Amino acid sequence: MKNKIKILVLSLTVLATMVVTAQEKKQIIKTLIVDGQNNHVQWPKITHLLKEQMEATGLFTVDVARSAYTWQGKEFISEYPIDGLPTTIALEKPKTDQDFNPDFSKYDLVISNFGWNAAPWPEATQKNFEKFIAEGGGLVVFHAADNSFPKWEAYNKMIGLGGWGDRTEKDGPYVYYNDAGELIRDNSPGKGGSHGPELEYQIKIRNTEHPITKGMPEVWMHTKDELYNSLRGPAENMEIIATAYAEPTSRHEPALMVLNYGDGRVFHNIMGHIDYSVACVGFLTSMLRGAEWAATGEVTQAIPDDFPTANKSSSKKF
């Protein structure tokens, strides 16, 4: 009898330990950054910075899956890190990497640092990715990732709005806010995607109760960046949680968006053109909170003390 009780106590202890361990493990968000083909030449540096910033929170572990790319006429296969990797790599002759097939199922979250003119992923990889997101995986896209894959229907549903790549009214409405604060879905003919010269611009929060934006000043100044305008896409199951006023269109363009794709959550951030744009404390905070939200539906990270104000941007020193 005594032995039986001993065994029972022991089993319960083991079980309790397993439960605690499982809970602890659950809190770490397993993240995969995908990159390799981006017209923004600083993509290797930006992947590195994001990985570093995410891991510094203690909330994320970050792996990188890098598609093959051509640099200075030579082909490189997918590898990270690469010794002596330059911080900039120009996009040359992008072509589909048939071996690019990350095991998405090992992760809670994928961040895309692909860009304009990236070659399509192999079809099997596209299908695996669609399944991963539809079954509850998280996705973060920023800046030129919304230029990628204009012909991939599911991807365009995930990101809601995109630009360039011959996107027009055939791909969906141009969505923006007017001066009266009304959300407009404009189906009239027009090109999808444009931007004026780089500048500092104000981000206006449209949903102050969303976990990503809650606690941010209602208006904050972003560091110098491109401000995308006239993005077009299916814009289904999408909420614009922040906008920015663009001079070229005189409209409040979507800046931060949240979407659902099946059971998956997507965070879409139009910012992040170059290193000084990524260094913005507002950009980084949005990305870290957006990543947590996309993976879990909740945000536990606080707004940092050096967050930008309405008229003053704030940069992180790397």
Ligand SMILES: [Zn+2]
């Ligand atoms: Zn750009």
